[in-house]
């Protein structure tokens with residue numbers, strides 16, 4: 001039995017207080033990152049990763065050379081050795097050239113890796129989102145908010161290259177690079193730093209490399225405090241993404257329903273709703289600003305202190321003649337570098353926080369994609385000869401589990417034309433969806449003949465973006481059909497005025513009237529000539545003359561077709577041989593007597 005479904009809003013809030021345990025989220029994040037290395041593009045993935053990894057060592061080497069250069073440079077100044085200046089300048093230019101070349105190559109590879117990784121992930125998520133109609137199920141049950149934005153934006157943010165925004169791989173590489181450089185600078189400091197000497201319980205202790213330990217302690221304390229200060233920021237960022245997504249989808253909704261809103265005189269109401277939605281994003285953005293101030297402050301103090309603190313630690317040794325001026329300045333540089341490298345966490349906390357929220361949203365999408373609810377209605381292919389459709393013990397339920405309609409055992413024979421009737425909200429369209437395998441809630445089974453071409457035509461036809469010809473030919477590609485055939489069909493359905501526009505790319509779904517769209521549906525039916533036609537109020541927007549033309553055309557052009565059609569208009573009964581009427585949640589089948597012999 002399907003579980004009660006929470007409303008979208010409740011789910012969104014639970015999304016903010018992540019219900020999954022940390023291990024599951026880490027596993028999912030790792031799958032997201034490592035999947036690409038096993039994808040068909042694995043050769044490039046590994047090449048790029050290894051090169052970028054190699055560059056982290058290259059960066060450490062350059063920082064080391066720069067540190068040595070500083071030492072030589074300040075020693076030369078202390079000794080007033082002018083002869084050293086030109087060779088030192090040449091060395092500096094060489095180091096800089098190497099550094100720039102490395103940065104450019106790194107950015108190039110990073111950019112390529114970013115777009116290829118994103119391509120792989122986007123395709124993977126599109127496949128999973130659209131597979132077995134999962135995307136419709138997510139919308140039907142409102143399982144998560146804005147899956148489209150998760151695929152378009154969150155995946156982009158996770159895979160982003162340097163320069164655009166900072167993606168997760170970049171952060172990971174920088175963290176690794178920081179460790180490599182950190183170790184390098186710790187070694188420099190160990191060489192020059194005096195030991196920490198103290199006595200405890202009458203024994204004298206000496207710990208070598210005092211500055212290293214001060215720098216490590218400095219980085220650890222800084223990181224811990226930043227993590228504490230940063231927690232509200234991460235939560236505020238997550239909320240911000242939800243609210244921005246809601247605001248955007250609200251705007252899209254208004255845009256799509258512009259005419260209806262205008263006709264209902266509801267422009268002001270919708271305007272206020274947009275304002276409220278934007279206010280939610282705006283007010284939360286204050287929390288983002290305030291919480292980020294704390295982080296920015298912590299990071300600035302950390303940087304400033306890092307350049308001065310080592311001087312106070314080492315100057316006594318310099319005054320005592322224990323180190324040269326060059327050693328002092330190189331020591332300060334090494335301390336600042338070590339603090340900076342170890343404290344990369346401090347610097348990148350905001351970025352890491354953002355990434356965590358992107359990953360959480362993708363994890364929500366993953367759960368929605370993977371955790372398909374129980375399918376109560378079995379859909380199979382294959383029926384007895386001469387039978388097009390059978391249902392056995394079929395009962396439809398609402399997503400929350402309440403009963404909707406009981407169909408029971410029902411068979412449709414080849415060539416029969418069934419009218420589905422019943423009051424509004426009885427479950428007629430839901431039955432059509434169940435026949436298409438798109439309604440899992442309920443029990444029993446549905447089977448369609450597997451050797452027949454079945455076509456479902458809803459009340460509101462889907463017209464793809466593109467040409468009018470593509471709209472008629474859908475789901476075939478327009479190139480598969482002759483222009484002349486499509487033009488003849490348009491004339492047949494009384495849309496002859498559009499024959500010279502079949503190649504025009506327009507928003508046909510918005511432009512054509514509902515009745516014109518239903519005539520496009522007829523053209524599509526006549527083009528595809530299905531064996532079984534399931535119509536859901538497919539003529540509801542047509543006048544009497546066009547409705548007659550619709551049914552007469554189908555009967556005349558595809559005489560053997562089996563038809564199941566949801567109707568409200570009793571006058572349409574004459575086009576049918578049988579009826580399935582829903583009364584008080586029960587379906588009753590009957591043959592229709594045709595006094596005039598029609599049908």
Ligand SMILES: Nc1ncnc2c1ncn2[C@@H]1O[C@H](COP(=O)(O)OP(=O)(O)OP(=O)(O)O)[C@@H](O)[C@H]1O
Nearest residue numbers: 140141398399404423424425426427428429430431
């Ligand atoms: N995605 C959904 N989530 C929850 N309830 C739904 C969903 N889709 C349909 N329902 C409910 O199922 C019931 C039957 O809807 P359905 O569209 O099948 O009725 P109908 O008989 O075709 O009505 P009408 O004649 O007005 O088109 C309605 O009460 C509707 O609210």
